[in-house]
Amino acid sequence: MNNVFVLIGGEIKRMKKYNILGASVFVALIWIGVLHFTEAEDITYLFPYLVFFDAVSMAMLMVGVTMFFEKQEGTLKTLLVSPINKSEYILSKVFVNVLSNILTLLLLYLYARIFKEIDLNILGLLGAVILVAFFHSLLGVILTYYSKDFTDLLMKMFLYSLIFMLPVILEQVDIISGQLIDKLIYIIPTKASMSLFLASTGLIETWEIYLSIAYMVTASVIMYIIVSKKFDEFAVKGSGV
């Protein structure tokens, strides 16, 4: 795994040079803007929602952007004939993506601590970002495998948000409810993700936190296996065959 560190270093450098990190910081500034223009002084309960949005959507988007750049420039081909294996390639992308999400979390938290009132468990939130961004980065890799181009990837992400993010938020704010919905919603990964973020506010029961952690860890392992299995197929396509 020695080359993972080289790949992570290279990935961070490219994220800077290709302005991907800049875009990520820009999105963080938009979230800060949202917090700034919120009338409420205490943003404890709003904060996890913003981090949830970021960890889910930006994780998928950022990994897709870097992979499409590599495909477009043919550099994926060069990486494939370098002494690295697919797990190093995949994990380095995911780690850097998670780091980018952590950076956003820290920027938002710093703003909130200085300019607003906030009372939540930052370590819990950090753990949630790691788990949720890890899973969704892997999901972003899968979506990239099956996307013809960047627009196609955006469409797939939009569909994911519509199907998996929206119901969770609507359920959370009691716009949709009911016994069946309350139970069924636990099937989708965004519910576990949301629960982990809200756990930092102390609103979630302990059993639900453990269930969500178990869900995200299991889902990440399964997702990693799928990403790894499908990698060769993507590599062949990405190498111009």
Add this chain to the structure above:
Amino acid sequence: MIISVNEGGFIMFTVNNLTFRYPRNKDYTIKGISFEIKEGEIFGLLGPSGVGKSTTQKILIKLLHNYRGEVSYMNENLNSYGKEFYQDIGVGFEMPVHFSKLTAEENISFFKKLYKFKVDSDELLKRLGLYKDKNKKVSQFSKGMKVRLNFVRALLNNPKILFLDEPTSGLDPKNARIIKDMIKEYKDNGGTVLLTTHLMNDVDELCNRVAFMVDGKISEIDTPKNLKLKHGERRVDIEYEDDSNITKVSFDLDNLSGDKKLLDIINNRKIITMHSKETTLDDIFIKVTGVENHE
């Protein structure tokens, strides 16, 4: 490890009855080809586009896996090698493949870190005339500069075997000469090369052996010299001054020593030109593949 020896050279690659079909294709792209690449030779894989040259190369560099037949590297099944295989090889793709928003130096330094054994990349950059531009973004490079940087990238780990696809494509004669000289030096230092190109002059100058591929099969495999002898005519044409006229005659190469007319021309006439009728690789390409070499 036991290394087999064939005609004075270790066998780097053995390909035996290789067959390959892309998952979505009905037809096989590679149809049972067999060949060897010996250590220290430049082996040319030639043929028109779409006959399976690149596919064969992609199998040898482990980009394609689900093939049938046997491929071994250094007498071990190619499939038994993991990522360490790439410590041994260098690949120069036809199209330049660099991170365009990084400088040449940043590109080189990133890939260099992945290898255990590294060469002095500054020396390579100097030799290829890229040193003064090494801090420029690759997006500012001309096509020729990108091609040269490709070559540097392929040599970074001082590979045992180099896979080159059209290494002089898009280069001016001066830079093409530098690259060809470097390939020869690499070979003289014990390196092995698999060269894919449409430029028959390059093949003639560089390759020890060549294989012509047609429709997924190898139709000819030999040294360029043997191929020229095989496909050429064993004749010699002479133009000489006969009084004030120029006369052209042709002699059978196998009976030259006893030919009185030839001796008379050599002793008593002014010879204008004298050519043996061996053919060119271009002609062989057209004859063997049935395709004009315009690519």
